[in-house]
Amino acid sequence: MLKTEELQINIGPQHPSTHGVFRMLVTVDGETITDLKPVFGYLHRNHEQIAEQNTYLQNMPYTDRLDYFNSMANNHAYAMAVERLAGIEVPERAEYIRVLMVELTRILNHAGALGFLINDMGMWQTQLAFGMREREKILDLFESASGARLMCNYFRFGGVARDLPPDFLPRLKDLLIALPSFVDELERLLRENEILLQRSEGIGVLPRELALAYSVTGPVLRGSGVPYDVRKAEPYSVYDRFDFDVPVGTVGDVYDRFLVRVEEMRQSKRIIEQILEQLPDASGGHINPKARQNVRPPVGDTYARVESPKGELGFYLVSDGSGKPYRYKVRAPSFINLTPLGDMCRGYKVADVVVILGSIDIVMGEVDR
Amino acid sequence: MPRLSPEELRERMARDLPGAVLEAAPLQVTAPPAHGPQPGAFLTTDTLVAPAHLVAAALYLRDTLGYAFLSDIAVVDYLADGLFELVYRFYTLDGGDALVLKLRVPRDQPAVPSLTPHWPGANFHEREAFDLFGITFVGHPYLRRIYMWDEFEGWPMRKDFPKQGDKYIGADE
Numbered sequence: 001m002l003k004t005e006e007l008q009i010n011i012g013p014q015h016p017s018t019h020g021v022f023r024m025l026v027t028v029d030g031e032t033i034t035d036l037k038p039v040f041g042y043l044h045r046n047h048e049q050i051a052e053q054n055t056y057l058q059n060m061p062y063t064d065r066l067d068y069f070n071s072m073a074n075n076h077a078y079a080m081a082v083e084r085l086a087g088i089e090v091p092e093r094a095e096y097i098r099v100l101m102v103e104l105t106r107i108l109n110h111a112g113a114l115g116f117l118i119n120d121m122g123m124w125q126t127q128l129a130f131g132m133r134e135r136e137k138i139l140d141l142f143e144s145a146s147g148a149r150l151m152c153n154y155f156r157f158g159g160v161a162r163d164l165p166p167d168f169l170p171r172l173k174d175l176l177i178a179l180p181s182f183v184d185e186l187e188r189l190l191r192e193n194e195i196l197l198q199r200s201e202g203i204g205v206l207p208r209e210l211a212l213a214y215s216v217t218g219p220v221l222r223g224s225g226v227p228y229d230v231r232k233a234e235p236y237s238v239y240d241r242f243d244f245d246v247p248v249g250t251v252g253d254v255y256d257r258f259l260v261r262v263e264e265m266r267q268s269k270r271i272i273e274q275i276l277e278q279l280p281d282a283s284g285g286h287i288n289p290k291a292r293q294n295v296r297p298p299v300g301d302t303y304a305r306v307e308s309p310k311g312e313l314g315f316y317l318v319s320d321g322s323g324k325p326y327r328y329k330v331r332a333p334s335f336i337n338l339t340p341l342g343d344m345c346r347g348y349k350v351a352d353v354v355v356i357l358g359s360i361d362i363v364m365g366e367v368d369r
Numbered sequence: 370m371p372r373l374s375p376e377e378l379r380e381r382m383a384r385d386l387p388g389a390v391l392e393a394a395p396l397q398v399t400a401p402p403a404h405g406p407q408p409g410a411f412l413t414t415d416t417l418v419a420p421a422h423l424v425a426a427a428l429y430l431r432d433t434l435g436y437a438f439l440s441d442i443a444v445v446d447y448l449a450d451g452l453f454e455l456v457y458r459f460y461t462l463d464g465g466d467a468l469v470l471k472l473r474v475p476r477d478q479p480a481v482p483s484l485t486p487h488w489p490g491a492n493f494h495e496r497e498a499f500d501l502f503g504i505t506f507v508g509h510p511y512l513r514r515i516y517m518w519d520e521f522e523g524w525p526m527r528k529d530f531p532k533q534g535d536k537y538i539g540a541d542e
Contacts, residue, residue, distance in 0.1 A: 041516035046525055215439050215490030233464030299398060299411045316443045320398035329443040339493050
């Protein structure tokens with residue numbers, strides 16, 4: 001038996017598979033990982049401190065830059081928190097438009113995340129291009145509604161910035177017709193794919209009890225077999241009016257998280273179809289005309305959370321009665337989902353680390369804040 | 370499982386964990402600009418626990434009441450009152466609203482028992498609170514800065530942290 005020596009290596013911060021500037025301090029015994037510590041903060045800009053210097057409305061575009069893949073979901077959580085604090089009503093049509101945008105965001109996030117995950121496994125480019133092609137179509141819709149593709153800044157307190165443009169719904173219907181074939185094709189391409197099975201089955205297992213103890217959320221938690229979804233657990237907005245399922249995995253490995261994301265895209269499409277049936281006409285208005293945008297909420301605190309595509313995204317706000325938040329705290333899903341990374345990687349090979357990290361689906365803008 | 374209101378929680382905790390629940394005094398949040406409305410006192414409706422009883426109270430929530438999911442730990446700096454408030458937020462897996470535990474520690478000696486040995490999910494929350502507010506979590510296995518670099522001095526989210534000037538820029542020149 002050869003005597004081996006433990007070796008410490010750094011993966012990152014400049015590494016194409018870390019999805020940003022992220023470092024993992026890995027202790028290896030040969031090829032096997034014995035310990036892993038995530039090190040980050042390279043993009044830290046003290047977002048919360050900046051937000052406390054701004055008025056409530058000025059923070060809306062800043063929330064876009066947390067999870068820059070899903071600016072609509074960030075807007076939604078922040079708008080809900082301020083509306084709860086200030087007691088602002090949202091018209092029904094605005095709620096439907098919000099949910100519509102957030103569900104579109106979920107589809108584009110998962111399309112991109114799956115593409116990147118499979119890119120990390122070494123199946124170069126094709127699947128990523130598939131996902132990105134679909135994402136582009138949704139970004140075109142966002143652009144027509146909000147004027148921006150990524151940093152949408154579309155939500156306002158009491159509604160959304162402007163109503164849907166006239167050609168939005170016909171284009172959305174076209175997109176929905178093409179979407180199932182995209183999801184089916186992606187799944188058919190990958191579900192039985194030898195590379196994906198070899199690299200993901202039984203890799204990065206996070207058992208149910210551990211997932212709960214580590215308070216991970218989103219597809220990572222559901223991949224471990226816990227059917228917890230904020231949309232069902234504490235229905236906000238108009239989610240209680242839609243019929244959809246919460247997909248769960250069984251083992252909690254990378255493959256389960258992959259399947260959960262594929263299924264969530266189908267469920268989002270189901271929700272969007274129900275929105276199109278129920279969407280009230282434009283007479284209801286897209287924003288509450290009485291809602292002031294330069295809000296001065298009464299003294300108090302509140303917390304609002306949504307199911308962002310990456311997990312539970314929450315904003316904790318404390319108001320001192322002035323026009324700026326006294327305390328503004330973001331509960332970022334990517335940040336907390338990184339907590340079990342060391343336990344998920346222990347015992348696997350070095351090459352599995354990038355796959356496990358890709359399956360958590362992090363965005364450094366949100367982790368580092 | 371029926372959702373507990375803060376009053377019911379206080380009642381049950383007073384019965385099962387004597388001495389853990391404190392009476393919440395109103396907080397004086399700092400004054401807004403001169404042209405704004407006068408600041409009101411902030412009286413929380415959530416449960417305030419004694420720092421020494423935090424771990425017992427959190428485990429009571431998890432093991433007896435079934436609130437197994439620790440969602441968030443937020444710190445608020447009440448400079449005018451000279452204290453930090455920590456806000457712990459727990460959920461059940463059955464859904465529903467959160468149960469909130471609040472904790473007050475003096476600003477000059479901010480030490481809180483750590484939940485990480487019992488609840489590994491608290492790890493990054495507590496490291497963040499240590500990094501940005503300088504709160505010491507007694508019993509935390511790896512209490513290091515998480516965002517700022519290790520040599521950084523000061524606690525950037527405190528209300529009295531200087532907003533102007535940077536001693537790190539141009540220090541070598």
